[in-house]
Amino acid sequence: MxxxxxxxxxxxxxxxxxxxxxxxxxxxxxxxxxxxxxxxxxxxxxxxxxxxxxxxxxxxxxxxxxxxxxxxxxxxxxxxxxxxxxxxxxxxxxxxxxxxxxxxxxxxxxxxxxxxxxxxxxxxxxxxxxxxxxxxxxxxxxxxxxxxxxxxxxxxxxxxxxxxxxxxxxxxxxxxxxxxxxxxxxxxxxxxxxxxxxxxxxxxxxxxxxxxxxxxxxxxxxxxxxxxxxxxxxxxxxxxxxxxxxxxxxxxxxxxxxxxxxxxxxxxxxxxxxxxxxxxxxxxxxxxxxxxxxxxxxxAGRARLWPGLEPGEGEAGERHDDRGDAVLGVVVVGLGVTGGHMPREERWQRVGGLGEVHDCHDDQEHAEQHDREHEFAQVAVHRRKILEHKHDQRRLSPCIAAS
Incomplete structure (x- = not known):
């Protein structure tokens, strides 16, 4: 480590x-x-x-x-x-x-x-x-x-x-x-x-x-x-x-x-x-x-970004969780999973993928939930792109300064 x-x-x-x-x-x-x-x-x-x-x-x-x-x-x-x-x-x-x-x-x-x-x-x-x-x-x-x-x-x-x-x-x-x-x-x-x-x-x-x-x-x-x-x-x-x-x-x-x-x-x-x-x-x-x-x-001495996970380490001392986006998707799906309105088998189907929900008794509720999940997934992707952009800037800055 x-x-x-x-x-x-x-x-x-x-x-x-x-x-x-x-x-x-x-x-x-x-x-x-x-x-x-x-x-x-x-x-x-x-x-x-x-x-x-x-x-x-x-x-x-x-x-x-x-x-x-x-x-x-x-x-x-x-x-x-x-x-x-x-x-x-x-x-x-x-x-x-x-x-x-x-x-x-x-x-x-x-x-x-x-x-x-x-x-x-x-x-x-x-x-x-x-x-x-x-x-x-x-x-x-x-x-x-x-x-x-x-x-x-x-x-x-x-x-x-x-x-x-x-x-x-x-x-x-x-x-x-x-x-x-x-x-x-x-x-x-x-x-x-x-x-x-x-x-x-x-x-x-x-x-x-x-x-x-x-x-x-x-x-x-x-x-x-x-x-x-x-x-x-x-x-x-x-x-x-x-x-x-x-x-x-x-x-x-x-x-x-x-x-x-x-x-x-x-x-x-x-x-x-x-x-x-x-x-x-x-x-x-x-x-x-x-x-x-x-x-x-x-x-010791490190904040935990998600329960049970260690924070990752970026360059220049910036710390972030490389698995944070995946966890974010699971947590978002979990908002609908942990409500207690579905049997256990259907809950596992719901965790299986974003939007892949079977045997939903209320089509309108399913559509709204799917939209929320898709929106949060887009936020997660956008967050990762921002982090990757900052990472690329840090790597390129020494080259720019040298030129």
């Missing part, structure tokens, strides 16, 4: 959205699933090429995070090396301890991701489910702020930020990493849940955000390493160019978003993001419910 490729315009929009929504606690995956449905794009979120496209944009985000915290990562890698050489983690070695805390925190999400990869992939086919989890994410952010271990006090957060992060216990760090695993579900924010876990562990908002950014970097890189080869295989056909454009857009917006959030959380909380997620999730849920389009499977 043919699927519409991701256009460069769509790639720009999705890339900008990814760059903003990944560091912001509003779920980049949730927005990546919901946005195509809201925009009416014929992108199938359960297809491998779309998942590969998302991995490419996440990789761009991870690269920016690595560069923004490059100084920290250099110190962390050196600290890990020292601890391996000494075969111990010294209490006064801040970056060795912080490095192993990050390693321990990344294990839960890695294990859960490997075990639930296929079930989670199917969740991408449901924008309704992603919208519902956006609401869950928003409520969770509000609850995290409500249940934080204690209000931040100035004396508790004096000194070096990495030193404060290194003072987390192993249990607290692993708890934060486990909460990050919930972000494998579209609509649940990775940064939101890691920040929430940090708040429950007693961190301030800005320290929790910093720990979340450090923790997200290896996790996103690991996910990209597993899926990135698909970008250069058959799953990447038709998506490599748009993925590159989207990656550049995601990288640019991620840089400014992280810079903004590190300043924002020095004096603000998760509350506005929680309110946004609840409101946006409710709006999306209502729009999808009123839209009535299929939400998963082969028909």
């Amino acid at each position: 043919h699927h519409d490729p991701i256009s460069y315009f769509q790639a720009v929009i999705l890339g900008l959205t990814q760059g903003i929504a990944e560091p912001f606690p509003i779920s980049s995956l949730g927005h990546g699933v919901v946005l195509p449905r809201l925009a009416g794009w014929h992108i199938h979120q359960n297809d491998k090429f779309f998942l590969t496209f998302l991995i490419a944009t996440h990789l761009a985000t991870a690269i920016v995070l690595l560069l923004l915290f490059l100084g920290d990562w250099v110190k962390i890698v050196k600290g890990l090396g020292r601890s391996l050489r000494m075969r111990e983690i010294r209490a006064d070695d801040t970056y060795a301890r912080l490095g192993w805390l990050l390693v321990a925190s990344s294990i839960p999400v890695g294990v859960i991701g490997l075990l639930l990869q296929e079930p989670l992939r199917k969740l991408f086919a449901s924008p309704q489910l992603a919208a519902a989890f956006l609401i869950v994410n928003g409520v969770s952010l509000l609850v995290f702020e409500r249940l934080r271990r204690r209000p931040p006090r100035e004396g508790d957060y004096a000194g070096d930020v990495d030193g404060r992060l290194a003072n987390l216990s192993w249990r607290q760090a692993i708890g934060v990493g486990t909460s990050q695993a919930a972000a494998l579900i579209p609509g649940i924010s990775r940064s939101g849940y890691t920040m929430g876990g940090g708040l429950l562990a007693g961190l301030s908002n800005d320290d929790a955000a910093r720990f979340g950014f450090l923790l997200a970097t290896p996790v996103i890189f690991a996910a990209a390493a597993l899926k990135l080869p698909e970008l250069f295989g058959s799953a990447g056909n038709g998506v490599r160019g748009p993925a590159l454009v989207a990656g550049l857009c995601a990288a640019a917006t991620t840089f400014f978003a992280v810079k903004f959030l590190l300043r924002f959380f020095q004096s603000n909380r998760l509350t506005p993001f929680g309110v946004y997620c609840v409101g946006f999730g409710v709006i999306c849920t209502l729009v999808f419910a009123l839209g009535g389009e299929p939400s998963s499977g082969a028909g």
Whole structure:
């Protein structure tokens, strides 16, 4: 079955959205699933090429995070090396301890991701489910702020930020990493849940955000390493160019978003993001419910022109049903068939062809019905001619322009 490729315009929009929504606690995956449905794009979120496209944009985000915290990562890698050489983690070695805390925190999400990869992939086919989890994410952010271990006090957060992060216990760090695993579900924010876990562990908002950014970097890189080869295989056909454009857009917006959030959380909380997620999730849920389009499977994201039939695809993105004219004739005949005034055998004779009606007890009624059927059949033929004419114009326009 043919699927519409991701256009460069769509790639720009999705890339900008990814760059903003990944560091912001509003779920980049949730927005990546919901946005195509809201925009009416014929992108199938359960297809491998779309998942590969998302991995490419996440990789761009991870690269920016690595560069923004490059100084920290250099110190962390050196600290890990020292601890391996000494075969111990010294209490006064801040970056060795912080490095192993990050390693321990990344294990839960890695294990859960490997075990639930296929079930989670199917969740991408449901924008309704992603919208519902956006609401869950928003409520969770509000609850995290409500249940934080204690209000931040100035004396508790004096000194070096990495030193404060290194003072987390192993249990607290692993708890934060486990909460990050919930972000494998579209609509649940990775940064939101890691920040929430940090708040429950007693961190301030800005320290929790910093720990979340450090923790997200290896996790996103690991996910990209597993899926990135698909970008250069058959799953990447038709998506490599748009993925590159989207990656550049995601990288640019991620840089400014992280810079903004590190300043924002020095004096603000998760509350506005929680309110946004609840409101946006409710709006999306209502729009999808009123839209009535299929939400998963082969028909995801496409309108059905006739019950039980898939819409055809024309060139230049125009979608129409190639069998619509034939169906129109059957439906027109059915207007007289389903009235219940004829025996079953005569009804099948009536469906057999336009105007071929036998054993009609009222000749005048038959003549009027025949005229109506003939008129509707002419409308169907006229409609097909118009579509064929438009199709020929599209095919000839490049030749005319070249001449």
